[in-house]
Amino acid sequence: xxxxxxxxxxxxxxxxxxxxxxxxxxxxxxxxxxxxxxxxxxxxxxxxxxxxxxxxxxxxxxxxxxxxxxxxxxxxxxxxxxxxxxxxxxxxxxxxxxxxxxxxxxxxxxxxxxxxxxxxxxxxxxxxxxxxxxxxxxxxxxxxxxxxxxxxxxxxxxxxxxxxxxxxxxxxxxxxxxxxxxxxxxxxxxxxxxxxxxxxxxxxxxxxxxxxxxxxxxxxxxxxxxxxxxxxxxxxxxxxxxxxxxxxxxxxxxxxxxxxxxxxxxxxxxxxxxxxxxxxxxxxxxxxxxxxxxxxxxxxxxxxxxxxxxxxxxxxxxxxxxxxxxxxxxxxxxxxxxxxxxxxxxxxxxxxxxxxxxxxxxxxxxxxxxxxxxxxxxxxxxxxxxxxxxxxxxxxxxxxxxxxxxxxxxxxxxxxxxxxxxxxxxxxxxxxxxxxxxxxxxxxxxxxxxxxxxxxxxxxxxxxxxxxxxxxxxxxxxxxxxxxxxxxxxxxxxxxxxxxxxxxxxxxxxxxxxxxxxxxxxxxxxxxxx
Numbered sequence: 001x002x003x004x005x006x007x008x009x010x011x012x013x014x015x016x017x018x019x020x021x022x023x024x025x026x027x028x029x030x031x032x033x034x035x036x037x038x039x040x041x042x043x044x045x046x047x048x049x050x051x052x053x054x055x056x057x058x059x060x061x062x063x064x065x066x067x068x069x070x071x072x073x074x075x076x077x078x079x080x081x082x083x084x085x086x087x088x089x090x091x092x093x094x095x096x097x098x099x100x101x102x103x104x105x106x107x108x109x110x111x112x113x114x115x116x117x118x119x120x121x122x123x124x125x126x127x128x129x130x131x132x133x134x135x136x137x138x139x140x141x142x143x144x145x146x147x148x149x150x151x152x153x154x155x156x157x158x159x160x161x162x163x164x165x166x167x168x169x170x171x172x173x174x175x176x177x178x179x180x181x182x183x184x185x186x187x188x189x190x191x192x193x194x195x196x197x198x199x200x201x202x203x204x205x206x207x208x209x210x211x212x213x214x215x216x217x218x219x220x221x222x223x224x225x226x227x228x229x230x231x232x233x234x235x236x237x238x239x240x241x242x243x244x245x246x247x248x249x250x251x252x253x254x255x256x257x258x259x260x261x262x263x264x265x266x267x268x269x270x271x272x273x274x275x276x277x278x279x280x281x282x283x284x285x286x287x288x289x290x291x292x293x294x295x296x297x298x299x300x301x302x303x304x305x306x307x308x309x310x311x312x313x314x315x316x317x318x319x320x321x322x323x324x325x326x327x328x329x330x331x332x333x334x335x336x337x338x339x340x341x342x343x344x345x346x347x348x349x350x351x352x353x354x355x356x357x358x359x360x361x362x363x364x365x366x367x368x369x370x371x372x373x374x375x376x377x378x379x380x381x382x383x384x385x386x387x388x389x390x391x392x393x394x395x396x397x398x399x400x401x402x403x404x405x406x407x408x409x410x411x412x413x414x415x416x417x418x419x420x421x422x423x424x425x426x427x428x429x430x431x432x433x434x435x436x437x438x439x440x441x442x443x444x445x446x447x448x449x450x451x452x453x454x455x456x457x458x459x460x461x462x463x464x465x466x467x468x469x470x471x472x473x474x475x476x477x478x479x480x481x482x483x484x485x486x487x488x489x490x491x492x493x494x495x496x497x498x499x500x501x502x503x504x505x506x507x508x509x510x511x512x513x514x515x516x517x518x519x520x521x522x523x524x525x526x527x528x529x530x
Contacts, residue, residue: 017352018435021344022360028341029363032403035378036237036370042230042381054231059215063232067211067239070129071197074136078193081137082144083186085286087174090152093269094276100283101149105142107290109507111464112139113202114500115290117484118297120206121493132209136197138290143196144189151185152178157267194243198236199371202466202481206488212236213373213467220377220471230381233374240370298504301497319478320498327479327503330469331462333394334401335455338409341402342454346413347443351422365407375403376471397472404468405458412457416450417443460510464503480506 046054054060088094089101107115116135119126126134155178163169163177179186201213212232219229272279345364348357367375379400383391390396420443428438444451466481473482480503487496 017348017354017357020436021348022356024341024343025345025348025357025360028345028402028406029360031341031399032364032367032370032406035375035382035403036366038378038382039230039233039237039374042378043234046228046231051231054228055235060232060235063210063212063215064235066129066209067198070132070136070209070211071194071239071243073133074140074197075190075194077133077137078141079144079186079190081141081286082189083148083182085141085145085283086149086152087178088279088283090149091267091269092272092276092279094272094279094283096280096283097269100280100287103287103291104145104283106508107139108142108146109460109510110139110291110294110504111202111466111481111507112136112200113206113466113481113484114298114464114504115139115294116203116206117488117493117496117500118294120488121297121301122293127208129209131207132204134289135203135207136193136200139203140193140196141290143192144186147185147189148182151182155181155267160267191243195240198240198243199373201371201373202485212239213371216373216377217467217471229377233371233377236371237374295504298497298501301494302501304494304497319483320502323478323480323483323499324502324506326477327463327481327506330394330397330401330473330477330479331459333398334405334462335458337398338402338405338458339413339451339455342406342409342413343451346410347417347439349410349414350417351425361410364410367403367406370403372400372404372465372467373471375400376468379472392472392474394474394477397469397474400468400472401458401462401465404465405461408461409454409458412450412454413447416447416454419450420446456510460507463510464507 043051085100085104089097089104112135115138116131119131119135159177159181160173163173168176199213200211201217204211205214205217212235216229216232216236219232342364345357345361349361379396380391383396424442424446425438428442429435433441464481466485469479469481470485473479480499483499484496484503487493487499
């Protein structure tokens with residue numbers, strides 16, 4: 001083919017997404033929509049009179065009250081703690097600031113059901129609402145802290161300087177100038193806290209606090225009643241969608257980016273004076289609550305006598321190794337399949353952002369608002385009725401992981417592909433390479449670091465996943481998460497400790513490596529300027 005013919009063909013095909021990529025993207029989006037649609041269809045199979053009787057039970061009202069109270073309290077508290085922590089780390093100087101900047105992000109690596117295991121083994125009095133609020137707030141406040149800290153670092157200091165020159169200072173400056181600029185990051189973080197609280201299952205089950213997720217699981221285990229569980233699941237999905245809608249409505253369409261070409265300077269953190277003492281004490285309490293208690297209780301139970309380790313399965317080195325191997329094997333398979341589905345969709349979203357691609361991408365993001373327990377129950381019903389050989393198979397579990405964590409992978413890959421220069425692909429195409437060869441020989445090698453980061457994030461998420469693994473894992477499969485669940489359900493805290501220690505270590509190490517390989521979580525810059 002002559003050069004002119006190649007360029008002519010490039011111009012003709014430049015605006016059209018490749019069919020193979022479109023087909024893979026549609027498959028990924030379809031997998032996400034399938035359990036959601038099946039749940040809705042199954043819920044409508046319940047006769048109207050029975051559905052009304054089921055939904056208007058006093059129990060459902062209590063579940064709704066429990067769930068909404070907890071979501072509202074946890075979201076507000078996490079928003080307050082995360083914003084204050086980010087502000088003090090980014091804008092002030094106090095003793096230990098670089099260390100606390102990192103410690104404030106680390107709780108994200110400790111799964112909530114590990115925190116609930118630690119707190120409930122410390123004191124059974126922490127069951128119910130107070131314990132649930134403590135666990136979800138301490139586990140999820142980094143979802144607010146991280147984006148708000150990043151927004152503070154990127155904020156133009158000229159805004160605050162101008163306000164001070166007009167006589168607006170101190171707390172008033174924060175409320176009237178800084179806080180409005182933090183709105184997108186703060187609302188986005190709070191939305192994630194609300195969604196994660198809505199779909200959390202393991203932590204609430206251990207704390208004996210009844211929400212929609214625990215009741216759906218109980219309904220399913222009590223009578224394997226799919227339609228009734230689906231009816232409750234539809235209510236839960238509706239709550240998730242309300243959260244998404246409310247966040248979009250509150251965030252609005254305001255612009256926050258600079259429009260001029262001025263040079264942005266860094267803000268020098270200000271001294272707190274005597275106020276540094278209570279601020280440092282606050283960060284110490286925060287670190288002790290979010291990390292000290294979980295890690296301390298795991299260490300305590302590890303040191304208990306063997307007689308305390310009452311468990312159906314003895315925590316022998318062989319049992320530990322088998323559970324760890326199963327967790328890693330499932331996480332590797334799940335991460336590989338998730339990336340396979342996410343790669344074409346993220347690539348098309350960057351290179352061919354048309355209406356069809358946008359629709360497929362948004363469909364894939366629906367998984368962010370679908371609880372894992374709903375996905376698991378829908379897949380069980382689907383396979384039992386229509387694809388029996390897949391029921392309780394590793395393949396089905398891997399598909400469920402891909403559905404749940406597809407948005408995570410897409411977000412990471414999207415950012416990576418956006419940094420790959422389009423001219424490199426054009427050069428490859430002009431040399432006669434097909435789209436697939438350009439992808440394999442140019443795009444993927446350039447984006448390898450970002451792809452690795454996305455894979456690692458999905459890997460960690462799967463290792464710490466409980467609900468879907470509990471319901472869909474093949475008979476005889478024991479993972480770190482399911483073993484902790486089995487032991488803590490029978491109050492065998494000492495037996496669960498080795499599995500909890502291994503899972504926490506694996507999760508924290510992966511997070512630490514990610515932070516070191518792909519940038520600071522937060523503290524490096526802070527530390528440098530302290």
